[in-house]
Amino acid sequence: MTEKTTAKKPLFEEDKLSALEALDRAQFIAFAPYVWEASKILRDKGILHLIEAARETGITIEEICNKVNISQYGVRILLEAGLGIQLLYRKEGKYFLAKTGHFLLNHEMTKVNFDFMRDVCVEGAPTMEQSIETGKPTGLKTLGNWNTLYEGLSSFPSPAKESWLSFDHFYSDKAFPEALEIVFTNPPKKMLDIGGNTGRWTLECLQFNPDIEMGIVDLKGQLEMAEENMIAAGFQDRVQYHEVNMLDNSKSLPAGYDAIWMSQFLDCFSDEEIVSILGKCYAVSDENTRIFINETFWDRQRFATSAFSLQMTSLYFTNIANGNSQMYDSKVFLALIEKAGFDVIQQHDMVGVSHTILELRKII
Template sequence: MLDDFYTDDIKAIDARFEAQKIAFAPIVFQAAKCMIDFNILNIIENSGEDGITEEDILKNTSLSPYALSVLLELSLGLCLIKIVKNSNPYKYVLGKIGFFLINDNLTRVNINFVNDICYNGMFYLKDSLINSKPEGLKVFGDYETIYKGLSSIPEKSRKSWIDFDNYYSDNCYHSSLPIIFEKKRKNIMDIGTNTAKFSISALKYDNDVKCSLIDLDGQIELAKKNIEDNHFSDRVEYFPMNILYNDSKLPDNCDVVWMSQFLDCFSIEQIKFIMRKVKSVSDKDTDIFILEPLWDKQQHLSAAFSIQATSLYFTAIANGSSKMYPYKLLKDTIEEEGFKLVNEYHRIGNTYHSLLNFKILV
């Protein structure tokens, strides 16, 4: 996949067209979102190969003829839809790009995340880059990071954030658990537990294992509710903390440390600080498992692009200082703190993630 970043083979005329898509990107995004929200793409898809006229689309929407016309015309330019050859009046059919917009879960999750979490705040990206602060977070309130405000932001936005977060990790758990439980485990420390989805999966997988949940107060409350709803309270301990505080202490009775999409929430120096804390409660038998989508370990350019773009969400919205890391940078950063990578599993479970297994150097 990296070979694609070494070449620039696109024809000049095509490159110019791609540049126009960037120039009009906010308009393009909102138009595509309207084609979805007004159900226009679904109406066209349901018309089948014969297509549907603008007049018949109008009968199934609340839009004016003018409103529908401007959306259809830009959608043709974006290849979301196509015109049936020799149709008079024009009949529209769904294009391949339009198909993915309404039928592909990856695209759906990304669109909702960008619309509900990123769109307004990204106007402040330039300020965020200059100030090393998430200046775009102000659209939600006065928070230091999005994690501290996550339990307070509007429900629709919070759902899009959680759907985005879960989409990129949930499918990895099924493939990760057999690796983790290749040997008997007693207690898993889930750092950055979020909604406790991984811990619940581990508790279901092994009837004897216990879990120690580490996260901010608000996230621990969400996790606790999910644990109680699944009747696992007797095998779980909660440790609400900000792991970046010097006086926060991790439990020292765990034989597995699990971090899923956690380290990408921190800068390089913060990652080193966290790993030093992990090292202080680990021994030679402790397995540290880190699950991350590494953009340079992807099979397809679309996946790499999505991960690269997500870095700018961290810049402008989440915290102002972290990113989605490439493999070598993350590996080297962790190993500099006295760890050794002993196993690695890329695109685990046919997903976007790499599972990295570290142990401390002895």
């Protein structure tokens, strides 16, 4: 196997915190629900924006009260909470935006993650224990009456739908430029995009290579969204649509594609389901079929913050999406690939924000 990676020390192999730092972290966890709520109000009610706009001059509590529809008492307790959370700091009676507050307001990944948690995850979070016990996404009922999130995604309420798509696209889109170079090193003639969702990868391929023909596999609602996007872009003649529930053992994949692409797709399934889905790919592949998997593995991250984000996203899968999948440890995932009858012939780490692209070949 060829690896394109960056040498790094493995994460989470030692306890690095001092006793005082650990105690500080423990208190942060103890009060985490209020940390979240106060931060959300400070951001969404515009208080952090007012403090940011004051820059090095700073702003008083009275000046803030004059510009927001919150009582002085309410503003005061929020600002004091913001000090402890380290979103802001106070000097000579004026408030200033701290670095953490700056990132909460302006860092693209943080904004996407925050909106995703607010609009998709938070309301269902109290049922987490029930999800773990039953293997069911018990928090999903806060959004609609579906067995899995994917069944209802196309009809999600706002703003949950927009925040979910922004979350999904932020991570995948950042990987696409480098992914195109990897996939089209030896250009395929026909590529099957499994779990194509709204068709963003398919569009990227059609724009990148004028000769490629694409097929999209997904559920009906997602295919309808994808087809709208293909028609709008003028590519409808180069795309075929295949409605396949990948968990239905009676359904098979269409044959005749020399490349198969799955991006942020297999993490939506359990270990056993991943092996089954790869089995469907195996059935329509030969020794020359190139199979690409684009995934985010928490153990392949350069920074602990990236790994943490993925580990927390696993809880979304447990509680909201389907009840039985996660963002995988690569060692677990690679074992599933081998079990399904494939070799990994190339591995590209740190593609885009945090992705790994695996290229597989069928073991004959």
